[in-house]
Amino acid sequence: MSGTPGQVPTAAPPEGAVAPGGPGSGRAEQIAFVHGPHRRRPLARRRQKLVAGVIVLAALSLLVFKGLTDAMDYYLTANQAVAQRATLGNKDFRIQGTVMDDVRQAGTALDFMIASHGVKVDVVSTGSPSALFKPGIPVVLAGHWQGDIFSSYQIMVQHGSNYVEAPAHHATAAGRPGSANPAGARRGS
Amino acid sequence: MPSPRIPATALPARSTLLTRALGLSAIVTLGLTTWWGLWVSPPDVVQGQFVRMLYVHPAVATMCYAGFALCALGSLGWLWPRLRSPRWDRLAVAGAEVGAVFCLATLVTGSIWGRATWGVWWTWDARLTLTAILFALSLGYLALRRAIDNPHSRSMVSSMVAMLMVLTVVVDHYATQWWVTLHQNTTLFKPSPTIHGWQLVTMGMSFVAFGLLTAWLMVHRYRLEALEERYDNEGLNAALTARRSEVTAAGAGWGLPAATGPRPVTSSTSGDDAVGRPGAREVATR
Numbered sequence: 001m002s003g004t005p006g007q008v009p010t011a012a013p014p015e016g017a018v019a020p021g022g023p024g025s026g027r028a029e030q031i032a033f034v035h036g037p038h039r040r041r042p043l044a045r046r047r048q049k050l051v052a053g054v055i056v057l058a059a060l061s062l063l064v065f066k067g068l069t070d071a072m073d074y075y076l077t078a079n080q081a082v083a084q085r086a087t088l089g090n091k092d093f094r095i096q097g098t099v100m101d102d103v104r105q106a107g108t109a110l111d112f113m114i115a116s117h118g119v120k121v122d123v124v125s126t127g128s129p130s131a132l133f134k135p136g137i138p139v140v141l142a143g144h145w146q147g148d149i150f151s152s153y154q155i156m157v158q159h160g161s162n163y164v165e166a167p168a169h170h171a172t173a174a175g176r177p178g179s180a181n182p183a184g185a186r187r188g189s
Numbered sequence: 190m191p192s193p194r195i196p197a198t199a200l201p202a203r204s205t206l207l208t209r210a211l212g213l214s215a216i217v218t219l220g221l222t223t224w225w226g227l228w229v230s231p232p233d234v235v236q237g238q239f240v241r242m243l244y245v246h247p248a249v250a251t252m253c254y255a256g257f258a259l260c261a262l263g264s265l266g267w268l269w270p271r272l273r274s275p276r277w278d279r280l281a282v283a284g285a286e287v288g289a290v291f292c293l294a295t296l297v298t299g300s301i302w303g304r305a306t307w308g309v310w311w312t313w314d315a316r317l318t319l320t321a322i323l324f325a326l327s328l329g330y331l332a333l334r335r336a337i338d339n340p341h342s343r344s345m346v347s348s349m350v351a352m353l354m355v356l357t358v359v360v361d362h363y364a365t366q367w368w369v370t371l372h373q374n375t376t377l378f379k380p381s382p383t384i385h386g387w388q389l390v391t392m393g394m395s396f397v398a399f400g401l402l403t404a405w406l407m408v409h410r411y412r413l414e415a416l417e418e419r420y421d422n423e424g425l426n427a428a429l430t431a432r433r434s435e436v437t438a439a440g441a442g443w444g445l446p447a448a449t450g451p452r453p454v455t456s457s458t459s460g461d462d463a464v465g466r467p468g469a470r471e472v473a474t475r
Contacts, residue, residue, distance in 0.1 A: 046336055053332040060325040063318065071315040074369050096369075130308030132235065140371055156307045161373040162383040163240060165231045 075140050078116035085145055092144050096158065097121060101135045110155075114139060125152035132157045204409075211405045218398035225391040233388070242302035244391050247377065248399040250295040250320075254358050255403055256288025257327070261355035264348035275418065278344045281351055282334060283410035287403060288354075289327035295320060307371060316372035319361040326354045 076084065078097035097114030104111045110125045112135075123141060133139065133155060143152035204212075226244035233240035263281030266272045299317070304310045311317065330350045337343040360367075365374045376384050377392060384392060 046338070049332055049336040053329060053336055056325055056329045056332055060322060060329065063322050063325055071313050071318045071370075072368050074314045074371060128308070130304075130306055131237075132239075132306055133308070137235070154309070156309055156312065156371055158371055159235060159306055159373060160383075161376040163236075163243065163376065163385075163388050164234045165386050165388055166234045166237070168231070 078114055078121045079119035082119050090144050094140050094142050096140045098138045099135050122149045125155055127153050127155040129155040130157045208408050215401035215405050222395045222398045230387040230391045239305045244395040246298040248395040249291050252399045252403045253288050253291035253295050256284045257354045257358050259284030260351045264351035267344050268348050279411050279414040283407050285330050287406045292324045314370040315364040315368040316370050319364050323357045
């Protein structure tokens, strides 16, 4: 290895020879000491990182595919869903509307109505809503048509970008399930 | 033989008065945000106590965008032939790392807030999906930087990815306006912010606090990159000197002819030999 043109000369010891200073005092330790942690990686490590990069790209592709097919038409408003009921059939989709006043517990399910642009839809949902769920708040429901009723398995409460400080006496009530809707302070987004 | 170790005094100091002031300001403003956010600011009429996430999540998300914007700025500076300099590349990698950290924090805090208010940890709406894509892109960017040893190729390829990331940032920002989403629209950055009183003040303070934290992280990450480059270069020179001296000594010890004089390094040796590393080779042939 030594003497190769253009290479840093290395002194290969004759067979059986021991480096001056004895074993353990040689070049490797010195070089490691000189360099310490180094950013460059051996080939195997670089290959591992390339594999990691490929995995990240694959995950990215999955995200893009899933995202593009699902996210752009995230929900239909209640009036749109009613208008498209025939074409939607039993297919799962998301519907959006504001919860009407009468919310009833029917066994493990919730029975209520949502409205959007003057169109009302009956909903039966087995989903468990967040603490903000109450009449007057906009919701997005995942499920499908079952006749004239929307059968939902997931309730997502939608909140807008308006924020209003609660009066002192209201502080502990706000956010509790079933607490009174504060006088139309919330708008749908 | 005496070690050719780089003297510690040759490396820049760990911090300066300015960076210490920056760090201290970040700590103070983060403390103020915590105090006002948890104890002074009242609950929201609809979100109740959950509104306190408002003092973390939007600021963190904005710093994520800022990090990737700085990464794109650094990449553009590097791509521009007249401006090309390692400084731009350092800015790019610092921005990407800081952006990635804040992007992860955005996903985590958003998920917690989403579970509390929406009722779900995650949903595939446009804003959330694009933020996840942005995080995956940032991981890809950082993986690429680790995988490519040639500095020029590394900077070139990662600059392309940086452009893709900043494009995603723009689309992500406007996602709530362009498509129907579960995620709410912007609160602060519009002509008439729909937030007032202590909520507005605390939210503003959170932006100041996380902005200072981002600046502090950027400065130190930039400095770390510069230090690593310097360490590579100076460490290599020291190693070359050490090996030549060692070969001379070893040759004498074994009765072999000693190598004399410096020789250019044009091909690598095997194993963990520092001199044979691609990055080291490039430095040696400069």
